[in-house]
Amino acid sequence: MPVFDLSVTPLRELNNALHGLAAGANDTAFEVVNPRGHHSVAVGIDAPVTVDVKGSVGYYCAGMNDGGKVTVLGSAGPGVAENMMSGTVIIEGDASQYAGATGRGGLLVIKGNAASRCGISMKGIDIVVHGSVGHMSAFMGQSGHLVVLGDAGDALGDSLYEAKLFVRGSVKSLGADCIEKEMRREHLEKLYELLDKAGVSGVRPEEFKRYGSARKLYNFNIDNADAY
């Protein structure tokens, strides 16, 4: 199993090795040690590999992930899994700002807390946070699901499009055009599926509230001019 020690090996060698994998390659499990807050660890994966990072990372870890499974046994800096296309990213510790930003697919699981702007501009990614999220989470979220077992900060779902937000704890305040919505059977089922995929137990979908777009902001209507 390839092991990259980032205290002695340049980061570029790790990322090049991950990018250079041919289809059907034998070594598909990578280990990274001593990440020491490096930025851009394991970015641009486009093969079904697993990468275990033993420590905390800086910005943009697993950015643009397409099909890989990246686990960070530590915390992550801003922009973890940004623009993920598919695959899984698991953060055992906390995540800093804009986790999962503009993600198009895949699953991002944060076992600790995420900070502000979690899921900003999400475009299909599913994010499950065991802890709490900070202010302006899911800002302008277009599609995908954000599930928060803890609390949400100010301005949740500000300027939301069609991303679906589920929060179990308290919401400090809702952002522009974001409202609480009815939990119907299909939402409970989807939530159950996401919690299961994210390895969450001891929590039931009925404990969550659903939030979504009031659809008055992103659909311009002269009658709603007061709301703009």
Place this chain on the structure above:
Amino acid sequence: MCGIVGLFLKDKRLEPQLGALLSSMLVTMTDRGPDSAGIAIYGNGNGDKAKITIQSADPMKDFGGLEAELVKALESYLSIEIKSTHAIVTLPKDRLDEGRTAIAELRPNVRIMSSGDTIEIYKEVGLPKDVISRFGVTSMSGTHGIGHTRMATESAVTTLGAHPFSTGADQCLVHNGSLSNHNNLRRELVREGMTFGTQNDTEVAAAYLTAEMAKGKDLGEALTGALSDLDGFFTFVVGTKSGFGVVRDPIACKPAVMAETDQYVAFGSEYRALVNLPGIENARIWEPEPATVYFWDHEKAA
């Protein structure tokens, strides 16, 4: 972009390493700001003496003979230690203001970087590692210090545009972010009698804090006022005589990471600035909340 580092030592045994630890943190942040760098070090007090840090663009000419002239002008003990483009003037505490006036009269081109009992500020244009080496920061010792690397966005790359900016005796400010109402605020502050050496937005923030404290607010109140009076992005770290303060604007785009152990409280714009600190693997790591003023203080620590 700019990068900020700060280190507040709880364990006195680490004091001889303050400069070395802070230098390593600052050099790691070079990517965030290669234009200029600056450091404020709070060294150990010297009984009844105070210090003024001065800077000159022509040190040979300005510092030559200055010690003798100042001793004559003040009729008092006084010594000057020259470090490249900067110099530390040590003089009796009760003659501090006269010292500042005398320096301004004898050498009008010399700039005063800081004054107080323990603070020394060094800042110059250039890469952090070059600024550090020029002033011998790695061998400095002290109780706490803050450092800054600059990526100039609102004003020119000059010595005076570098941070930290002095906001008062033993007090200074560094800033990551950019202010948008600094021109307006500068006009108001000029009307209130403040003077400015640059077009720099951070210089305005420093003057704002100084002016608010002159009106009777303490530093905490002045920083709280800054949250409504300053428009723009900011993570501020303020050095004080006995510690340091941190505040982030309400939107909090500009990063801030803190680490605490039994030995120290550390600040960095990025986690990787902290990874060389002793015991970092077991430190409590967190990010300060937006719109909240934090202080760490030797006098209040257990």
